[in-house]
Amino acid sequence: MKLLSYSSLIFILLLSSCAQKFERQKELINYLTNVHQVELNNSKNIIILQSGFCGACTDAVVNFVLDNFNDLDKETIIILTSDRKDLVKKLQTLGGNVKLLVDNNSRIAKYGLRYSSDMFFRMDGSSISYWTFIKEEKLKSIRKHIK
Amino acid sequence: MLIIAYILVISGCRQQLNLYNEVPTISSPEKLEYTIKPFQLDAGINDTFKFKWYSILHKNDEDFIFIHNLVKDRFQIYNLSSNTKIYEQPRLNYIAGSENFDEINSVYFHDFDSIFIAQEYLITLMDTSKVLSSISINDPTGKSKLHYRNYDHAPIYYDPIDTSIQIETKCIKCYQHSKKFYENPVESAINLNDLSVSNFPIFYSKLYLNNYYGFNNHVHRSIKERTSIYSFSMDSNIYVFNKNDSSINIFGGKSQYQNSSVQPLLKKNKYSTDLKFEHLTTNPYYNKVIFDKFRGYYYRFFSKEIPLKNSDGTYNSWGDKELVLMIFDTEFNLLKEINFGQHKYNPYRSFVAKEGLFLFIVGKGNEALKFNILTLKE
Numbered sequence: 361m362k363l364l365s366y367s368s369l370i371f372i373l374l375l376s377s378c379a380q381k382f383e384r385q386k387e388l389i390n391y392l393t394n395v396h397q398v399e400l401n402n403s404k405n406i407i408i409l410q411s412g413f414c415g416a417c418t419d420a421v422v423n424f425v426l427d428n429f430n431d432l433d434k435e436t437i438i439i440l441t442s443d444r445k446d447l448v449k450k451l452q453t454l455g456g457n458v459k460l461l462v463d464n465n466s467r468i469a470k471y472g473l474r475y476s477s478d479m480f481f482r483m484d485g486s487s488i489s490y491w492t493f494i495k496e497e498k499l500k501s502i503r504k505h506i507k
Numbered sequence: 508m509l510i511i512a513y514i515l516v517i518s519g520c521r522q523q524l525n526l527y528n529e530v531p532t533i534s535s536p537e538k539l540e541y542t543i544k545p546f547q548l549d550a551g552i553n554d555t556f557k558f559k560w561y562s563i564l565h566k567n568d569e570d571f572i573f574i575h576n577l578v579k580d581r582f583q584i585y586n587l588s589s590n591t592k593i594y595e596q597p598r599l600n601y602i603a604g605s606e607n608f609d610e611i612n613s614v615y616f617h618d619f620d621s622i623f624i625a626q627e628y629l630i631t632l633m634d635t636s637k638v639l640s641s642i643s644i645n646d647p648t649g650k651s652k653l654h655y656r657n658y659d660h661a662p663i664y665y666d667p668i669d670t671s672i673q674i675e676t677k678c679i680k681c682y683q684h685s686k687k688f689y690e691n692p693v694e695s696a697i698n699l700n701d702l703s704v705s706n707f708p709i710f711y712s713k714l715y716l717n718n719y720y721g722f723n724n725h726v727h728r729s730i731k732e733r734t735s736i737y738s739f740s741m742d743s744n745i746y747v748f749n750k751n752d753s754s755i756n757i758f759g760g761k762s763q764y765q766n767s768s769v770q771p772l773l774k775k776n777k778y779s780t781d782l783k784f785e786h787l788t789t790n791p792y793y794n795k796v797i798f799d800k801f802r803g804y805y806y807r808f809f810s811k812e813i814p815l816k817n818s819d820g821t822y823n824s825w826g827d828k829e830l831v832l833m834i835f836d837t838e839f840n841l842l843k844e845i846n847f848g849q850h851k852y853n854p855y856r857s858f859v860a861k862e863g864l865f866l867f868i869v870g871k872g873n874e875a876l877k878f879n880i881l882t883l884k885e
Contacts, residue, residue, distance in 0.1 A: 387820075387822075390820075469822065469824040469826075470821045470822055471821070471822065472815075472816070472821075472822035474824060475781050476780040476781050476784065477780075477781075
């Protein structure tokens with residue numbers, strides 16, 4: 361009985377340690393390939409900054425991106441969901457393997473990817489190995505996955 | 508046994524109190540004919556608009572619009588009848604505060620010598636050259652239960668008869684997912700002479716007491732003389748409060764385009780902004796009611812329910828909802844409905860003027876103000 365409860369506990373711990381599956385993975389891949397012609401043949405970081413959403417894309421998030429994605433060898437694609445000139449200017453300063461894309465026509469909404477928070481995805485080919493909303497409590501975890 | 512009986516009686520009474528009654532809509536279809544005419548505000552070369560707050564004044568047989576133009580942060584007045592700009596001043600000449608802190612949340616254009624500007628803690632009265640006076644509102648320490656401000660859908664209104672400002676009211680000590688939040692008055696009047704506040708006996712639709720509807724809890728209010736017309740975003744009923752005798756009349760205002768009732772949202776999703784937005788998008792939504800004093804009709808905007816996902820796999824968002832214009836007579840008999848379809852007009856920036864219903868054309872960026880004027884034929 362005791363053994364059973366220990367194994368249940370381990371099972372629960374294992375489950376909770378796994379990242380939650382992103383339920384719109386198919387939509388994300390279609391969006392990246394159809395709208396931005398992103399080739400998903402290697403591992404890369406994808407950041408979606410919901411600049412068209414009031415309350416998202418705060419200074420804290422932008423500074424996090426500027427501090428942590430500069431001069432990375434790993435390919436990083438940053439998508440702005442609206443053409444905010446101030447953000448484009450800031451993010452263009454990022455060196456390394458960074459590509460900045462702007463969703464001028466709000467196509468992201470049609471793919472069901474307009475969320476109220478900014479998002480980080482670690483892609484391995486066309487599968488998501490890690491994803492999270494970019495929030496204060498997740499920054500440490502994101503740092504572990506970006507290189 | 509007695510205790511059980513007592514509980515049953517009490518709970519029965521509570522159920523009774525929260526009983527919602529959808530008033531049947533009286534439909535009297537009339538062959539109303541209308542014309543549509545384009546109108547573009549003449550902003551001058553290279554000038555652009557970005558605005559949220561505006562107010563309309565009808566005076567000497569002409570219409571004027573007061574705009575807080577966020578581009579270069581200016582107050583502007585346009586004569587709609589002659590399509591000319593007649594006034595422009597920097598906002599900072601009159602009203603302090605940055606765009607983010609203490610931003611303007613409502614304006615009311617009563618006359619050229621009485622323009623009211625509302626901020627979180629201040630209502631300022633100005634004319635076109637100077638500030639005339641200001642009054643403090645709301646307790647900055649946050650100790651008061653009720654908070655007075657326009658939460659986007661019920662702009663302030665000045666009633667010259669009792670010299671009061673009507674202003675939307677919310678309980679800031681209550682969670683929006685709790686029943687208590689919806690047991691509070693939705694509007695109050697601040698008397699400008701003695702600063703006393705009287706809460707109107709108008710409360711949220713009883714539907715909110717029975718279920719949680721997330722972001723679908725907007726209060727729309729418009730004015731017809733001394734009556735205030737309230738429309739709750741998920742309730743088809745229209746509530747009319749008469750300040751003269753404090754009477755409240757409820758009318759049916761259901762659109763024939765509404766095919767499903769608003770579905771409650773599970774309370775476990777109360778902190779999920781995304782789910783609340785999806786719920787708002789997919790469910791029916793009743794917008795503001797406007798009185799057309801020139802022709803004697805009420806207009807109400809209704810946004811149809813829409814599936815989250817289409818059969819081709821694409822998703823819908825708020826802007827994809829079909830917009831319907833409902834036209835009522837003065838007794839709220841529904842005369843006609845016009846389905847404008849998707850992506851055409853923005854009801855928030857649509858208003859009535861002498862020429863008709865100015866329907867704000869949805870566009871992108873800071874382009875000029877473009878309308879289609881809908882005029883019902885007499």
